[in-house]
Amino acid sequence: MKGKLLSQWLGHLLALDAAADRRIGQLSIDSRDCIEGSLFIALHGQASDGADFIEQAIERGAVAVLQGVEASAAAEVVLEQSSAGVTFTRIKLPGLEADIAELAADFYDRPAAALAVVAITGTNGKTSVSHYAAQLSNLCGMPAGVIGTLGYGMEDHLRPTRNTTPDAVSIQRQLAELRDAGAQAVFLEASSHALVQGRLTAVPVDVAALTNITRDHLDYHGSLAAYASAKRSLFSMPSLSAAIFNDDDYYGSLWRHELAQSRPGGDASEDMEDATDDRDHGGPELMTVSLLHAATVCAENIELKADGMSCSINLSGEKGMPRLRLMGEFNLANVLTAAACVYAVMVHQLQHKRNGQTPDRLLTVESADCASRIVSYCAQLRAVPGRLQMVQAGSAGAQPRIVIDYAHTPDALQKTLTALKQHGFTRITTVFGCGGDRDKGKRALMGEIASLHSSKIILTSDNPRSEDPYSIISDIREGTETGNAAVEVIEQREQAIAAAIETADSSSLVLVAGKGHEDYQEYAGRRLPFSDLDVVRKVLERLQSPSVKKPSAADTPLQRQEKM
Template identity: 40%
Template sequence: MSTRPAKPRAKNLATLLQGIAPERAPSAHVSDLTLDSRQVEAGGAFVALTGLRTHGLAFLEQALSRGAAAVLWEPAAGVAAPRLPVGVIGVRVPDLTRQLGTIADRFFDAPSSEIRIAAVTGTNGKTTIAYMLAEALEKLGIDAAYTGTLGFGRVGAVRARSHTTPDCITVHRELAELRDDGVRSVAMEVTSHALVQQRVAGVRFDAALFTNLTRDHLDYHGTFEAYGEAKARLFEWPTLKHAIVNLDDPFGATLTQRVRGTALTVYGRESLATTDVSSEACYVRATHVVAEPVGLSIEIDSAWGRGRLHSRLIGAFNVDNVLAVLAALLGFDVPLRDALQTIEQGTAPPGRMEMLIAPGKPLVVVDYAHTPDALDKALRAVRAHSTGKLHCVFGCGGERDVGKRPLMGSIAETQADAVIVTDDNPRGEDGDAIVAAILDGMREPTKAHVQRDRAAAIELAIARAAPGDAVLIAGKGHENYQIVGSTRRHFSDREVALAALGRTS
């Protein structure tokens, strides 16, 4: 166990900014770093970056009122140098957004240099893969933790937070906390937003894993090509030692051509089944898959040998997730037999194809699927593990990619026998307009039932379903809240479904 103090010691500004700020910073100490003016502590440094809508200096007064001893600010067009009280240090730092990772790394004593970090990126599968990888490493006796959509911490003690990848300072702060707690390996979800916005700058990634690329976040990236390029940044990381890529995905196949000077492992089913990979240094492929009533049986061929495993996960797409975790473990020098046995003990993370079962009731599956591709795969997965009708409850989030709404409507209509369209997180958008956009993608929208009250929609779907049927509740997964307007209220698909099934847990 580390003997480091729980809180980092104050650091000298001149040391933190050496080679970064154009002018030498004063030799003064700061006790903390933060981008959030509400979290400034007396003696700490407030970091003001250029934002999408406003500059961090707009919150300067609050930072000063809380006792900021220094202000690091990023120059931008139309932004004047701040006027600071006597005794408060101001340092202009050009390109501070990009440089902040180095500053945070220095402040927290380079936490990622003492932890082996595997970064997982891609549209779908990040949470399942990162969670299962951390869980597997822990079962193998390696002090491991997870960070991502579910929060951060050791598996079984994950603390929730608001973003999959938080701001750059928080990333390094959390890594420092994990290091000080004795963690030596971390499986980290890394989003496209995080890569573009430099939220993981300064982190020393050992391994990068790519899952797939399908439509999502085009409201932010603008084009599918830009979205892909954002993901690709991870595979050009200067500290990268190992790249793990899904060769079945078209972008993944392209990505392998860009990996240079890094050990490469490819995994998949379709491409590897029809491609001669005997000359590949590293590969993992599924040669035969059987969907069992509750789980998957997978025969494996790899550069490390052959084997078979029985996973508790359901759905054909989870074969890819299992292969990814296996490839990562093998890349970490875990023997094939140990890796297979450990994965067999693995469980799905909360809200990821989570099965809720009650005697005499339909099978209910709660999943985070909120993209067209994820919804299609989730529906196909549940269909493969049920014998009766398939019911689907879903909606689309407000103030997000509007183009995917009709696509998801079409998929739900095609794949499910009965569809109930409801609210997801409408945020500031008109919920009726979101529903209308979903229905626009259906050939026969009048056959879909609209119930915007999400709890009522879930209860209705379960009440209508017979034993032997299956109900997929898609979109929110692990989330325990719903955002309507600016109000965030408690709401859990899982809790509502359990109550409808007559269960309490």
């Protein structure tokens, strides 16, 4: 990006002389992201004050700093020197915290105006839906990017992010990069934290989708009601042209009814199958997804097999019978939601685009043609890393099947284990833990679920953070008394995964749950390199060596296990 002079960006708010006027290449709200030519935005946060990191930002190449002052204070521009003698421009603006999202959007020339922006929220499934939708969009000829847990970028070229939904400044930079890379649509994950903190304030969302609502992040929100309310706020955005709900979820059905009733002459019982109805409802078009009944996108005749599933998908009256290379009925619900997202973008043509702008690169297609293409392309969808990701052993029949999944909530773990059993796997060893410094109430719940749906459980560390790993494991262990699964404790995650694979036979399945795609482990204030997938592959490679004898359960080194 060429960037802008400070005077071009902030000239309407304050006066800058030639000495203070710098060319800015990018905005950074985190000093660690600063590069040569950055402007560092030093906000006062809940956990830290950005002013404490100004020196670090200058060392990394920042040429200017923007800080907030009280609303009653005057704007100020000064030239200063860092402790290393580097001259930089410091700008103080009243009300910066409230205005920063819009200012960032202005700096990057309102990138969302040139994109179809689809936001997916919910407890589970956001990552899968966003990636499936991007895959379908690309197959339909509409280049798409993603922003979320796995990173941001065009669907097959992702760069890492620190949060599921980036801060209000970084998201504008990422949208601008996607726009400049040729994306026509962006599928982003909208977390509850992001919605409460206003990270999407300056991102006019065209299509919003809900996957489901179950218990999560109560350590932050305090109650399920507050958590759900945060998610609900996404569907109040005035920019929406379509709202998509999982009608099999309690909150999805409830919110769809509420929106339908809130319209002039609204009727919550009106037919929701036709998403192309052009009547003026005074709000977004309402679309539904269901595995149980008729909806805008629904499925029937579902057959689950060891290597995938087949079904009949009905998208707004267009039917097809794709063979999916994916696991789990809940994953089918994710596919249907992704299909609805792409359908909404392509059919609605973004009637609520900002500033009267309509992207000139969006495809114009017939509704029926669009629907049939989307349904047929579902057969080409690829599994998302760390989401029911099947890892095949190198020598057929010698090792158990191994699945890696991000399931880190009670609902996600139950759905994952239920899905595996529905696909014919009855002997399951589940390896999992729970994150430290997070909702403690879900630990025993997850232990209970694992004990009811597994033959064997190995409790281990997830991301213990500042907590004692064994204290976390003890909390989980309290819930495992309900079922009949054998329970072992191996605190070191690499050893736990190895033990699970080494003692399982070819008729068993090993589920490694909780971390999915993550390539790190947060332990005692440090972020250490760690990948479940890498560990699994290393264990399999070692066991496939002719010189290695696979240990039996009796040979498992009990000295590294703790019975509880």
